Amino acid sequence: MELHALTIHELQEKIRNREAKPSEIVRSVFKRIEAVESKVNAYLALNESEALALADRQDQEVAAGRGRPLTGIPIALKDILCTKGQKTTCASRILANYVPPYDATVVARLKEKGAIIIGKTNMDEFAMGSSTENSAFGITRNPWDLNRISGGSSGGSAAAVAADECIAAVGTDTGGSIRQPAALCGVVGMKPTYGRVSRYGLIAFASSLDQAGPLTKDVEDCAIMMNVLAGYDPKESTSVPLAVPDYRSFLGRGVEGWTIGIPKEYFVAGIDREMARRVREAQGVLEAAGARCVEVSLPHSEYCVAVYYIIAPAEASSNLARYDGVKYGYRTGKGEDLLAMYKNTRAEGFGAEVKRRVMLGTYALSSGYYDAYYKKASQVRALIKRDFDRAFEQCDLLLTPTTPTAAFAIGEKTGDPLTMYLSDICTISANLAGIPALSAPCGFTAEGLPLGIQFLAPHFEEGRLLQAGFAYEQETRGEKRKPVL
């Protein structure tokens, strides 16, 4: 297999055995990008010359025996993560020319460990969306079927991993934006516990829900990436000062004796029959590996979408108030006074979905409606979290579909925002409860579209997700396929 098609751990072994050099890996990835990017459109920007220059220097490092954990590994970053001296647009016209003066903490951590940042990936504008159709700079197509969406909002990151246009990627997840595109593109995606990974330099959408996390070709790579991304950051006051385990140490331990809960509310109307069948199959695989599966109830599940689409837009309306045409970003040429300048700048700079959410959030927080919407939603959020606390009293892990269906067609849901919002039904709850969740590929539909199953664990138990995901992956390896591009 060509180098671009390999995983992080396979490449690490090749580098260790002197079978591949960082420069060869980076060249292989850029060759792949040249061959398929015009079809997929995963990237908003590429760093070819810097990446090659860094790789050449790393060849020397490796030769001198000074390799670091991610030396020579080409990584793609969602364009919501600030990169010092390199454009970071959030796929928005309002930040089209924004060059951050600092690196996000996750970016700094990756660089420190030797990762080679090869480009910035496409996304829904400000991470608001489930299909990457809300990007101001074009749609990312699903590598498995170019007429379908790649998912969102980290659609570019997921498509780049699936199409071997990078070795691994970083995305962000506010309501499923890592896990849903990972599932729809047939790769592994993890949303860590809220507070596990620093949000410093992650351009804010909904601050009580946002988390950055990895999108990778397999579960072992997910553990390798988590070892680099996770940890307390004094620059981010909601990051939690807890020790980070070696996530790789969980791999291979199996699930013998575990109790895995299957929440019955995740199999109601709207879940595709093929998807439900895949979860049952996964249940069988885990039982054969020694786990016990039990039905559990998360009674407030049906309220998750309503709660989320009040809280996330409310926080977004506040966070996005900073885009005023004064300090950075786009400024209109229209408007004689300050107020008119603000309004025209934002009207011209934001896309329709961002405006819709800013409007919804502003309304939900406005005088007279605050109690009915924001306060009510925050109370139901407490009950959703309590459902999980109770479920985890009787089980180690929960298992659900990641999405109700496989990837939908481009344009299929753009006319009706509410239908689009309902496609997040399986993933939103983890963000509301702050718990970690992993999506792993679980096979294909009859049409050849990938599907994903989701594992959910208690706060800071990412290790359990990796342990179960790895056990499941080992048992189902035979199904490994690559998209034909």
Place this chain on the structure above:
Amino acid sequence: MKIARDEVVYVSHLARLVFDGDEIERFTTQLNSILLYMEKLGQVDTEGVLPLTNAFGAANAFRPDTVADPLSEESSLAMAPEARGGLFVVPRVIE
């Protein structure tokens, strides 16, 4: 109707946005269907439930008050649409 046309116009002012007539119509329709869906939260008894804003129950995060390297004036102003003499330039506010 959960939200009327004139309320949408008022909220757009609060949100520092401006829409043309067609956009107002479209947003009014879409916001109505979304807000109607939100009504289902009324089914949930939340009497006495404390609102949850941080899922892990974090409280104030204090750190020592030590001076670190700030962003320089130059890099702070580098991305401004208009800057002059170390200041951000905006349309006249006071007549």
